[in-house]
Amino acid sequence: MGFADAAVGPASFLSAFYTSFWWVPAVVLAAALAIKLPTVIRLWHDPLLRAVGGLLLLACAVFVFVAPPTIVWVNRVTGVPNISAPWVYSLLTAFCGSCLVLIVAWRDGLPEHSASTRRATRRVLRAYGGVIVALWVLFALADAPVERARDLDTYYATTPFMREEILLYLLAHTTAVLITSKLIWNWIRAEGLDAWLRWGLKFLGVGYALNLAFDAAKLTAVGARWTGNDLDWLSLNVAPALACASAVSIAVGFILPHAGQYLHERWRLRLAHRRLRPLYELMRSVHGRGMPFVLRAGPELRLTRRETFIRDVLLPLARRTDERLRERSYAAALGLGLPPERARALAAAVVILDAVEAGAGAHRGHELDTTELLREIGAVSRALRHPDVIREVRALAVAPGGTAAVTE
Numbered sequence: 035m036g037f038a039d040a041a042v043g044p045a046s047f048l049s050a051f052y053t054s055f056w057w058v059p060a061v062v063l064a065a066a067l068a069i070k071l072p073t074v075i076r077l078w079h080d081p082l083l084r085a086v087g088g089l090l091l092l093a094c095a096v097f098v099f100v101a102p103p104t105i106v107w108v109n110r111v112t113g114v115p116n117i118s119a120p121w122v123y124s125l126l127t128a129f130c131g132s133c134l135v136l137i138v139a140w141r142d143g144l145p146e147h148s149a150s151t152r153r154a155t156r157r158v159l160r161a162y163g164g165v166i167v168a169l170w171v172l173f174a175l176a177d178a179p180v181e182r183a184r185d186l187d188t189y190y191a192t193t194p195f196m197r198e199e200i201l202l203y204l205l206a207h208t209t210a211v212l213i214t215s216k217l218i219w220n221w222i223r224a225e226g227l228d229a230w231l232r233w234g235l236k237f238l239g240v241g242y243a244l245n246l247a248f249d250a251a252k253l254t255a256v257g258a259r260w261t262g263n264d265l266d267w268l269s270l271n272v273a274p275a276l277a278c279a280s281a282v283s284i285a286v287g288f289i290l291p292h293a294g295q296y297l298h299e300r301w302r303l304r305l306a307h308r309r310l311r312p313l314y315e316l317m318r319s320v321h322g323r324g325m326p327f328v329l330r331a332g333p334e335l336r337l338t339r340r341e342t343f344i345r346d347v348l349l350p351l352a353r354r355t356d357e358r359l360r361e362r363s364y365a366a367a368l369g370l371g372l373p374p375e376r377a378r379a380l381a382a383a384v385v386i387l388d389a390v391e392a393g394a395g396a397h398r399g400h401e402l403d404t405t406e407l408l409r410e411i412g413a414v415s416r417a418l419r420h421p422d423v424i425r426e427v428r429a430l431a432v433a434p435g436g437t438a439a440v441t442e
Contacts, residue, residue, distance in 0.1 A: 059281030060097040066090055066285040069292055082139035089132040090288065096125045097281060102183045115181045119196075120173040123203040124166045130210035131162030137217050165206050172199040187252060188266045191259035200256060208249040215242040230294035238287030244280035248273050303333035306412065310340050313415035317347040320390055344415075345408050354389035359431060366430035370423075378406075379413035384428045386414070 067090040074087035098104060105118040138154040176195035178186075190196035218239045222232060255269035321343075363384040367377035407414065417424065 057097075057101070059278045059285070060094055060101075062282050062285040063090055063094045063097060066288045067094060069289055082136070085132060085136040085139045086288065089129065089136055090285075092125060092129040092132050093281060093284065096122065096129055097277075099125060100277075105183045106181070109181055116178045116186060117173075118183075119178070119186050120169045120199070123169050123199065127162055127165050127169065127203055127206050130207050131158055133210045133214040134158045134162070137214055162206065162210075165202060168202060169199055172196070172202070185266060185270050188255050188259050188269050191256045204249055204252055204256070208246070208253075211242050211245040211249065215239065215246065218242060228291070228295070230291045230298070233294070234287045234289075234291040236287075237283050237290060241280045241283035241287055244276050244283060248276040248280060251276060300333055303337050307333065307337045307340055309412055310337075310344065310415045312418035313344055313348075313411055314340055316386070316390065316418065317344050320351070321347045341411065344411050348386070348408065348411070351386060351389045354392050355385045356388065357385075359388060360385045362431035363427050366427045369430065370427065375413065376417070379410065379417040380424060380427050382407050382410070382414045383417040383424050384431065387424065388428075 067087070070083075070086060070090060074083045077083050099108065099118065100122050105122070108118045108121060109115055135155050135158050138151055138158065172195045176190075176193060176199065178190055178193065178196050180189070182189045187200050191200060218235055221227075222235045222239060227235070251268040251273040255265045255267075255273070258265035258268075360381045363381035364377050367380045368374070372380065
């Protein structure tokens with residue numbers, strides 16, 4: 035089996051994949067646009083956000099109009115064979131310009147650089163606007179009467195004016211992708227990035243690297259036609275699959291920082307709410323009932339209500355707590371080899387349980403300063419999850435010889 039024959043199997047698979055799933059990147063990119071759009075509209079004056087919104091919108095349009103059924107539909111509606119070619123090339127070129135505008139916004143997006151940002155943006159728009167005009171002029175001069183929904187690049191690779199058009203859009207795309215890819219990978223290596231942003235940038239970097247592979251496949255196939263060879267399978271099968279993978283990776287890169295931070299914050303709130311449960315149950319036993327149920331309470335409201343309930347019930351317990359017992363408990367916890375933070379939480383748990391057991395009518399004297407206690411309810415609640423350790427600390431604190439005060 036020769037090399038060409040070996041390539042047919044994987045290429046056929048990629049062709050079938052693209053034919054069946056060309057809509058996947060369009061849907062993923064549309065989802066990314068839907069997530070970003072409210073922020074883009076709300077902060078419209080931010081050039082970076084405008085560039086992101088424009089890039090995602092153009093990427094969606096590219097994958098809608100590059101689909102073979104859409105190509106045929108546009109040709110039929112206009113009555114011009116292959117008019118989809120300059121239209122799709124124009125969208126792809128506009129996407130390239132949007133990539134470069136995004137670079138400009140990242141590099142010079144600070145307010146004090148707004149004038150240079152506008153100048154650089156205008157240069158990019160003029161350059162890529164000129165490319166788009168040239169694409170339509172070249173198409174008007176070319177003779178391309180045979181409709182080609184999938185293999186136009188290689189079919190017309192040697193046709194006057196179409197040859198120049200195909201080369202022009204590929205070079206414009208390659209230039210933009212190279213510059214964008216270099217910026218992204220430089221940014222990834224920067225220090226102090228949020229973890230979600232770093233992962234988002236990594237997906238963007240992979241996406242633009244796949245774009246470069248797309249350009250390489252297209253240029254190789256077109257170049258082969260110029261030399262009388264046939265590597266059309268690179269353009270027909272490999273390049274579209276690379277474009278699909280690139281679009282999904284880029285969309286994930288834009289979605290991940292926003293969605294990741296959102297989900298991480300929700301998880302943090304739910305985890306904090308769950309960790310307060312032991313102290314909440316203890317305070318509910320003191321109060322006699324818990325908080326009323328609220329049907330549509332979100333994670334923030336649920337956490338705030340639980341924290342407020344705990345503090346409201348915990349505050350009166352100051353009249354029934356013993357500062358000396360807390361000091362002895364703290365010393366006992368340190369004696370067990372526990373770190374100071376956990377020792378303080380265990381000592382607070384001991385005096386709270388002691389106050390609860392003493393009952394509402396008791397007054398122990400030497401009231402505990404609750405300022406720190408009310409601020410560290412999370413640590414105290416976690417300490418309550420270890421009753422065996424609390425009992426051990428309490429036993430040492432009340433044992434003879436365990437009365438020495440501790441200076442913190």
